[in-house]
Amino acid sequence: MGPVIYAFHPSPAPLLYRDLLIVLPLYFAFLLNEPQDWVDRLPQPLLWLVAAFSALIVAQMANPNIYHPLVALIGAKVWLFYLPLTAIGYAYARSRAELIDFLRLFAVVAIFPCLFGIAMWASSTLFGYYRTMTFVYGIPAAEATQDFAWFWLGAFLYRIPSTFQFPSQYFGFALFAIAPIYMLLRLDTDRRWRRFAGVALGVVIIATFLMGARGAFVFVPLLLLLILAVSRRIGGAIKWGLMVAALMAVALFVSRIDPLALLRQVSGLVAAYGAETAWGGMVAAFARGGWFGIGTGMNAGASRYALINYTPVQIENWYARAFVELGAPGLVLLVAIVAAAIYYGYRAYEQIRDPAAHRAAAAMVAYLIVMALNSLKGWQMDLDPTNFYYWLFLGILLRLPSLDEPADPGRASRSAGSGST
Numbered sequence: 183m184g185p186v187i188y189a190f191h192p193s194p195a196p197l198l199y200r201d202l203l204i205v206l207p208l209y210f211a212f213l214l215n216e217p218q219d220w221v222d223r224l225p226q227p228l229l230w231l232v233a234a235f236s237a238l239i240v241a242q243m244a245n246p247n248i249y250h251p252l253v254a255l256i257g258a259k260v261w262l263f264y265l266p267l268t269a270i271g272y273a274y275a276r277s278r279a280e281l282i283d284f285l286r287l288f289a290v291v292a293i294f295p296c297l298f299g300i301a302m303w304a305s306s307t308l309f310g311y312y313r314t315m316t317f318v319y320g321i322p323a324a325e326a327t328q329d330f331a332w333f334w335l336g337a338f339l340y341r342i343p344s345t346f347q348f349p350s351q352y353f354g355f356a357l358f359a360i361a362p363i364y365m366l367l368r369l370d371t372d373r374r375w376r377r378f379a380g381v382a383l384g385v386v387i388i389a390t391f392l393m394g395a396r397g398a399f400v401f402v403p404l405l406l407l408l409i410l411a412v413s414r415r416i417g418g419a420i421k422w423g424l425m426v427a428a429l430m431a432v433a434l435f436v437s438r439i440d441p442l443a444l445l446r447q448v449s450g451l452v453a454a455y456g457a458e459t460a461w462g463g464m465v466a467a468f469a470r471g472g473w474f475g476i477g478t479g480m481n482a483g484a485s486r487y488a489l490i491n492y493t494p495v496q497i498e499n500w501y502a503r504a505f506v507e508l509g510a511p512g513l514v515l516l517v518a519i520v521a522a523a524i525y526y527g528y529r530a531y532e533q534i535r536d537p538a539a540h541r542a543a544a545a546m547v548a549y550l551i552v553m554a555l556n557s558l559k560g561w562q563m564d565l566d567p568t569n570f571y572y573w574l575f576l577g578i579l580l581r582l583p584s585l586d587e588p589a590d591p592g593r594a595s596r597s598a599g600s601g602s603t
Contacts (some may be wrong), residue, residue: 220272235516245477255479257480260482269577328341354567356389360383369539397451455559460559463502464502468505480506
């Protein structure tokens with residue numbers, strides 16, 4: 183949690199403790215207790231691409247342009263540390279019931295940061311942005327809010343970090359949360375949990391529009407539209423389109439944001455993403471790293487913790503980061519991994535027969551596509567918790583076809599029995 187991490191500011195110890203006390207024990211427990219057949223079940227081309235990418239990262243750790251060996255170690259950790267979560271997600275989803283229990287837990291946990299973020303927005307509106315953020319975060323409030331950044335769109339749109347270190351993490355979490363909550367809405371057979379999932383989905387969407395991330399007005403509607411497009415639910419598109427429009431209208435009404443000012447801001451933002459960050463980032467990466475790159479970690483934001491007064495290159499584009507650090511081979515391999523994840527995720531979606539599971543899988547396929555596009559504008563895939571959830575749920579998506587079963591097995595068996603008489 184952001185406030186907890188900033189309580190130890192400027193020490194990065196809580197970040198290290200999380201990996202040492204949670205992620206590494208998870209990996210060890212997985213290796214000790216799980217059968218190794220997941221290696222054969224996961225798509226082999228994807229595994230070979232990851233292996234080649236990993237080897238290139240290790241080789242680039244010896245690049246003579248690297249500022250310090252610690253920079254290379256941090257860069258390798260950011261690139262590789264969470265990739266094994268795909269195998270864990272694949273192995274964890276043993277049954278549909280266990281997956282639904284996990285999705286229920288996620289939905290319950292996810293709603294609290296979003297409610298807290300909405301409360302922070304309300305407090306900032308009523309009592310003042312500076313006062314609210316300093317009350318929650320203390321002295322590091324300026325760092326948590328990007329120097330108390332805000333936008334004027336007929337009303338103030340504040341940068342809200344909620345329970346995270348900074349707003350980009352909060353946005354990454356909320357954007358991801360839409361997919362598993364939608365999965366719960368489609369998979370769960372309990373009416374009460376489906377009703378809760380519907381409420382939670384509405385809360386998350388409203389929170390994204392009030393957190394001060396202008397990209398939310400681009401990527402949240404895009405994600406929801408892609409879910410419908412992947413699942414080919416033309417009729418549902420009207421219903422969901424009206425729901426998203428209503429939720430956005432609620433967010434704009436309570437925040438008093440001018441829709442026309444927002445439209446101008448978003449259209450300019452999309453143009454800037456394309457010209458300055460996507461294309462411009464690649465041009466800058468080539469100018470800085472050439473065809474062969476300047477070494478692992480040299481464009482990783484986390485490497486700023488390596489040494490005092492050290493500043494990484496910081497070109498905002500995930501693919502450009504691969505280009506500047508690992509050169510053209512790294513860019514090609516990274517694009518191939520992202521494309522393979524989408525391809526095999528969609529292939530898993532196509533193999534599912536049960537309509538409910540089919541629609542649930544569409545949410546994760548749509549999320550993979552959105553993140554492939556979002557990575558053109560920033561390093562969201564390097565940030566917690568996106569880097570954790572992306573790979574974990576990729577494994578769950580690849581496992582879904584083997585969990586294919588009717589939504590209500592008892593009802594299916596009763597129907598089969600009545601048909602045989």
